[in-house]
Amino acid sequence: xxxxxxxxRVFVDELVRGGVREAVxxxxxxxxxxxxxxAGDDRVRLHVRYDERSAAYLALGLAKVSRRPVPVLCTSGxxxxxxxxxxxxxxxxxxxxxALTADRPPEMQATGANQTTDQVGIFGSAARWAFDIGVPExxxxxxxxxxxxxxxxxxxxxxxxxxGPVHVNLPLREPLxxxxxxxxxxxxxxRPAGAPWVVxxxxxxxxSVLADAPERGAVVVGEGCVAPAAAARLAADLAWPLLSxxxxxxxxxxxxxxxxxxxxxxxGFAAAHRPDMIVVVGAPGLxxxxxxxxxxxxxxxxxxxxxxxADPTRTATRVLPxxxxxxxxxxxxxxxxxxxxxxxxxxxxxxxxxxETEELAEPRVARELMAAMPEGALxxxxxxxxxxxxxxxxxxxxxxxxxxxxxxxGIDGSVSSALGAALAHQREGGGHAYALIGDLALLHxxxxxxxxxxxxxxxxxxxVVDNDGGGIFSMLEQEGQxxxxxxxxxxxxxxxxxxxxxxxxxxxxxxxxxxxxxxLEPGRGLRAVIVRTDRVENAAVHTRLxxxxxxxxxx
Numbered sequence: 001x002x003x004x005x006x007x008x009r010v011f012v013d014e015l016v017r018g019g020v021r022e023a024v025x026x027x028x029x030x031x032x033x034x035x036x037x038x039a040g041d042d043r044v045r046l047h048v049r050y051d052e053r054s055a056a057y058l059a060l061g062l063a064k065v066s067r068r069p070v071p072v073l074c075t076s077g078x079x080x081x082x083x084x085x086x087x088x089x090x091x092x093x094x095x096x097x098x099a100l101t102a103d104r105p106p107e108m109q110a111t112g113a114n115q116t117t118d119q120v121g122i123f124g125s126a127a128r129w130a131f132d133i134g135v136p137e138x139x140x141x142x143x144x145x146x147x148x149x150x151x152x153x154x155x156x157x158x159x160x161x162x163x164g165p166v167h168v169n170l171p172l173r174e175p176l177x178x179x180x181x182x183x184x185x186x187x188x189x190x191r192p193a194g195a196p197w198v199v200x201x202x203x204x205x206x207x208s209v210l211a212d213a214p215e216r217g218a219v220v221v222g223e224g225c226v227a228p229a230a231a232a233r234l235a236a237d238l239a240w241p242l243l244s245x246x247x248x249x250x251x252x253x254x255x256x257x258x259x260x261x262x263x264x265x266x267x268g269f270a271a272a273h274r275p276d277m278i279v280v281v282g283a284p285g286l287x288x289x290x291x292x293x294x295x296x297x298x299x300x301x302x303x304x305x306x307x308x309x310a311d312p313t314r315t316a317t318r319v320l321p322x323x324x325x326x327x328x329x330x331x332x333x334x335x336x337x338x339x340x341x342x343x344x345x346x347x348x349x350x351x352x353x354x355x356e357t358e359e360l361a362e363p364r365v366a367r368e369l370m371a372a373m374p375e376g377a378l379x380x381x382x383x384x385x386x387x388x389x390x391x392x393x394x395x396x397x398x399x400x401x402x403x404x405x406x407x408x409x410g411i412d413g414s415v416s417s418a419l420g421a422a423l424a425h426q427r428e429g430g431g432h433a434y435a436l437i438g439d440l441a442l443l444h445x446x447x448x449x450x451x452x453x454x455x456x457x458x459x460x461x462x463x464v465v466d467n468d469g470g471g472i473f474s475m476l477e478q479e480g481q482x483x484x485x486x487x488x489x490x491x492x493x494x495x496x497x498x499x500x501x502x503x504x505x506x507x508x509x510x511x512x513x514x515x516x517x518x519x520l521e522p523g524r525g526l527r528a529v530i531v532r533t534d535r536v537e538n539a540a541v542h543t544r545l546x547x548x549x550x551x552x553x554x555x
Contacts, residue, residue, distance in 0.1 A: 007136035008033030018154025028075020031102035056086030057413030061420025093407030096157035205321035221248030222284030223406035230323035237326035251396035283310035370394035382437030415448035422458035432522035449503035
């Protein structure tokens with residue numbers, strides 16, 4: 001057996017022992033020793049994508065939902081660089097993405113050899129651990145080396161104290177395919193009974209008791225929440241409002257306040273509800289009004305298992321490794337009732353504006369989508385406006401899971417990440433999956449739909465808000481500046497249904513609420529629902545909604 005083939009067999013086997021159940025690859029010659037093993041191992045569900053950037057985001061979505069390490073394998077050169085955006089997102093969102101990058105051997109480096117560049121450390125600080133495994137050689141002890149590295153990859157990627165992406169560079173010499181000889185210098189087997197080469201036990205952070213918690217407090221949940229159920233339980237025990245971003249996945253229970261971004265954007269409400277303590281779990285950052293309110297807290301407690309804790313307002317007073325528990329549960333208070341009353345008033349004001357017509361404004365799309373999803377569904381919330389509309393206008397509910405790329409909050413890779421998230425969700429027995437993204441996010445990653453014949457597609461309904469450009473900029477300070485349409489609005493004037501049809505994705509256009517609800521009924525396969533809106537009108541609707549909430553709060 002040639003060394004490259006022996007390495008591929010051993011390394012993949014050890015990854016599986018370490019928890020790998022899904023893998024993604026893009027075709028390439030240099031990566032053949034691992035690609036062939038992955039294709040023949042029925043313990044791994046393999047996904048093949050032409051485009052390395054899309055492949056990496058697909059793996060990101062798979063890993064985000066499964067919380068298992070998911071390798072993405074590619075050949076050398078620019079293929080490796082194409083993984084970088086997903087590796088950065090995985091780093092900030094603490095997702096166990098594993099980049100396996102095939103490389104030329106040392107004798108080909110710095111010679112001008114084709115498709116050869118310096119790949120060692122290419123992802124910089126994004127990788128929790130980066131390692132060049134060395135060229136596989138026929139020598140005693142090689143198997144232990146390969147298995148040890150693979151075991152460490154899996155352990156580092158899912159470390160509960162600091163999960164995140166790992167990079168292993170794989171310089172491989174020819175021959176790159178099996179030679180028909182199974183002889184090797186030592187046994188290729190791993191530990192007995194399928195055990196990992198190294199078993200790593202991660203200590204669990206213990207929850208402290210939150211003594212003397214004041215009445216005027218709140219639990220704020222953002223991206224990367226380590227324990228949404230514990231955060232919701234703390235809010236319930238202390239009779240505090242629970243303010244959770246959609247991807248915090250804690251918008252449940254009687255304490256969940258659905259309209260909190262609108263409430264806190266009202267200066268009067270925010271001033272009257274200055275908190276004595278806030279417990280923040282995860283990294284909040286969707287709404288400026290929430291960040292401004294965080295700055296007013298007398299005691300800002302951050303829950304974070306690592307030293308690099310999230311504190312975008314620079315106001316944290318202490319950091320805890322786990323969600324604390326209440327010293328003693330308390331009954332509902334005047335403080336929580338004031339939040340409930342305001343939330344009810346704001347909800348009535350929002351519904352009054354959105355229900356004036358059956359025509360679909362973007363906030364109503366978010367509200368209708370969240371309400372229509374069946375129990376056990378998954379929702380991928382796109383960055384930019386979709387996630388914010390879900391946060392402010394969708395009614396909180398249990399029974400659904402919300403994920404998104406909020407680590408760096410880019411719109412790139414949205415299609416592939418949604419596909420990966422849906423595939424992992426349904427592999428675990430979950431129900432239908434949905435995604436809400438904008439037109440530019442679709443166009444940015446439309447190549448994510450390009451898959452080889454026979455590749456798996458999930459049961460996914462993709463709701464695309466088409467406002468012919470960058471709608472969020474019409475609501476920011478750039479609006480009205482000279483050249484706005486060209487450099488911010490960026491209209492594309494494309495028929496998205498035709499674009500999707502080219503990739504074999506059936507799409508329907510809807511304009512009214514009833515039609516949207518019908519289109520959202522669960523079905524089989526991959527499909528898209530396109531909702532056309534106007535950027536200027538959408539900005540006006542948002543202004544009206546906030547004005548109506550402010551008026552309702554003043555009554």
